Amino acid sequence: MAMQITLLILMLATPVAYGVQHIVGGSTGWNQAGDYVTWAAGEKFVVGDTLLFTYDSSHKVDVVSQADYTACNSGNAINSYQDGNTTVALSTAGSMYFICPTAGHCSGGMKLAVTVTAANPPSTSPTTPSPPGTPPTTTTPSPPGTTTSPPPPPRSNGAASIYCNMMFGFSVVLGTMFAFMG
Template identity: 35%
Template sequence: MMAARTVAALSCLVMMLRLSEAAVYKVGDSAGWTTIANVDYKQWASTKTFHIGDTILFEYNPQFHNVMRVTHPMYRSCNNSNPISTFTTGNDSITLTNHGHHFFFCGVPGHCLAGQKLDLNVLRPASTTPLSDPPTSSSPPPLTTNIPAAEVPGPSPSLAASLPSPAMARFTAVVALLVSLVFANFAS
């Protein structure tokens, strides 16, 4: 019985280590979500590898921009008439909850046509990947919204670069709990 509890606790620990790998990506890096800096968002996305659980952060001036999640046809034509969702805080955090393409653009007239649009592809979960140290957070996380992806094939992503992940505190608490459960099992 004790061995079964230990195996269950260690399995939970491995699962939590996987979840702690989630990254936070600031769209456009230091330039943010804008038309002024001439950011190539297609190029920006091509340098990242997005996974389920990652968060994308849109930072922008809400007086001049917004973020609309749209379908692939709407993305291609910059049609902002019926978005899936619209974000307007200037600090929009969106957790990617499934694989596939996610399409976004600024709904302010002319901004999408000027290139303020993003197509990012979330990879299917791999059966095994090496574990790495999760990044640490230097600022409080913004409000988070979970959204599903659109079902459209796309280009393969490349290596990831990420900002700090807000999952570290949760991860630490779960690890502490699991360690205490393992030691409690050994003591009984």
């Protein structure tokens, strides 16, 4: 019982207690060589996680709106970082947009959009859509199996029911015998 409670506490506490640190661009980091669309597609961002941008002084990190992300406009940046080692907390579910404000860098691909999902409920809904695809394939093979098995019973139906009755009667007799013996 204590073990089960411990497991339950661990399961409930783990997603909240430990956020994942996503190093933007992986080993490439935050620079003009990165492909942040591909990188972000391979990551799962959950509330409580953090992003770590590592870059040299020729780059910066601007937090921008979706429109400014699309337009590569750093004029209305919500936040701007230039310390070369920037941690950004993903504290709310939704989308966040980052661009490098250095001229030509954003339009050259130095821009990142992340979709942050809430710690627990939304993470279960993306997994539910995939099972529905599998049941239809498993239900299709079974009808042929069920249609092939019915034909034999009607032929031997009489004999089978007699056999069943005999076995039932036999088991009743045996049961009664054991009941008396015990």
